Amino acid sequence: MRLLNLFKIATKAIVLNKTRTLLTMLGIIIGVASVIAMLAIGEGSKESIRTTISAMGSNMITVKAGADTRGGVRQEASVMESLTLSDYKAIKKQATLLSYSTPVVEGKGQVINGSNNWPSSIYGVNPEYLNIKVVDLQSGSMFTDAEVQTAAKVALIGQTVVDNVFPDGEEPVGQMIRFNNIPFKVIGVLEEKGENTFGQDQDDVVIAPYTTVQKRILAITHLNQIMASAVSEEEAPNAVLEVSQILREQHKLMDTEDDDFHVRSMEELISTFSSTSEMLTILLVAVASISLLIGGIGIMNIMYVSVKERTKEIGLRMAVGAKGADILMQFLIEAILISITGGVLGVILGLGATVFIEKFLNWPTSVALYSIVISFAVCAVTGIFFGWYPARKASALDPITALRYE
């Protein structure tokens, strides 16, 4: 009852001083809104980086031949021929932390269908490639292990290749194409993946059994890469170590010798990216906290002035029977109401700003629940904290002096 009355008194005071209240709230509103919007941007960027990477197969591990030096000239890794099929087989046999693996050979050439042709890359892999790269088929089917063993002339093509060599919209599956004059039967079309984070068109590919590409197109016996996927993203670093160990034994490297290969996991990429965006988030939070703090000081300022300005009123209230605690509560409720209302408006504005940024500026955002909870809690606490001191001061006033105050 008593609290309800004090609540009424406090709301009345707020309503009577609309402009002043609004100006005070503005600090809190902007503070909360910026916390939410900035964290949403930070989270959104982080998430978009993560999804981009996981589309590449986030638990993917790649093994490439290491750079060598010939006569003082360092060589590009791709010219190395140190990665062989027996390396792949050793990994396949010994590694315990890998769920899928495939040898990879790659080459470039011209895809030809009748009068249409298109320069593209061919990747020779085994059927597990699709699982590693997290690619689905749009139509048709993947080649089989048997087709790998027989070096069958079958291929799957990406959407970009389809668009360019089948411009009339005919169904590619079942058609014959030529890659560097070797005829291939198209048995499937890969689902569109678009560009990867580095701007490479992931749909501009031809996939064929690695045996076929090795023998019929490239005429090589070594491998360009070995691709694998770790059983889980958490195990990826351990899988890297395991694969390295197997390859060192396989290549008979002494303890003093460096690796003649590179094993990389996406985990490293992820952590690089997320630590970058973590820093971004910290920076944003720091900026936002400062605006919340300034909002809080704004509340204190206004409440302090308000106590001074209403000294006589406080004296009157005390004369007609308000206790110190009543006055304290009145001002505290006022401060809390201002900060909570400001907080609610801030959340709304923040969400609005987030939607705006997402829709019109095309910046990926993701509103984290914790950012709403935190900013709201902070602003309520700010209200109590910064409202307490002036309220305390008001309640301690001597009614006689307060009444005489001009």
Next chain:
Amino acid sequence: MSKAIIKIEDLKREFTMGTETVHALRGISFDIKEGEFVTIMGSSGSGKSTMLNILGCLDQPTSGTYEIDGVRVKDLSRNELATIRNEKIGFIFQSYNLLARTSAIENVELPLLYNSKVSTEERRKRAIEALEKVGLGERLHHTPSQLSGGQQQRVAIARSLVNNPVMILADEATGNLDTRTSYEIMSLFQELNKQGITITFVTHEPDIATFSSRTIVLKDGEVMQDYNNHNVQSAANELAKLPKQDD
């Protein structure tokens, strides 16, 4: 014989100003009985304001006893004093002290807001009754800025009545008003007094004292005179005698 509402005995109040002790009240004793209309007079420095503060339970005496409606005020805590002010005393100030931008009725309700025994409906009902008593039944929702000085003081009087106090304590209540309006206010006080309300009126204007039934004159912190006024003037009559206004 009506009972004494206020009992004051050998009341002293001292203030310490640096190293000096100021004796504002030097042993004052008097009783105020129910239904009396007392004016406390005195020039500035007479201890009048200190007396008022103590009577109003805004201040505590240094020594001596002060009893209001059977409650010994000495040694009460700040909160207990607030409750006494809330339930037993109605304050009227020289400068009205109404809440700005707040309607008359809400101003009158104010003391009851701090009394949790009074419900919202009763609060409103009593505020309307009080405003009707002072002749402002038509102006319940006017804010102070829409009211004249005399009307504002009437709102303040209604506010002092609303908690059914044992005593109304007025501090120079006509000090800011012209003669005509102050006579109007005084006649309202006399009317309320006739209805049995005890009024203590602190003033330095001698003509105000002629409207009361008893006058206590303070000087240098002591009671100089304390006499019953056998020839109480009627404020309404005095008002009628004033020259007619041209406006």
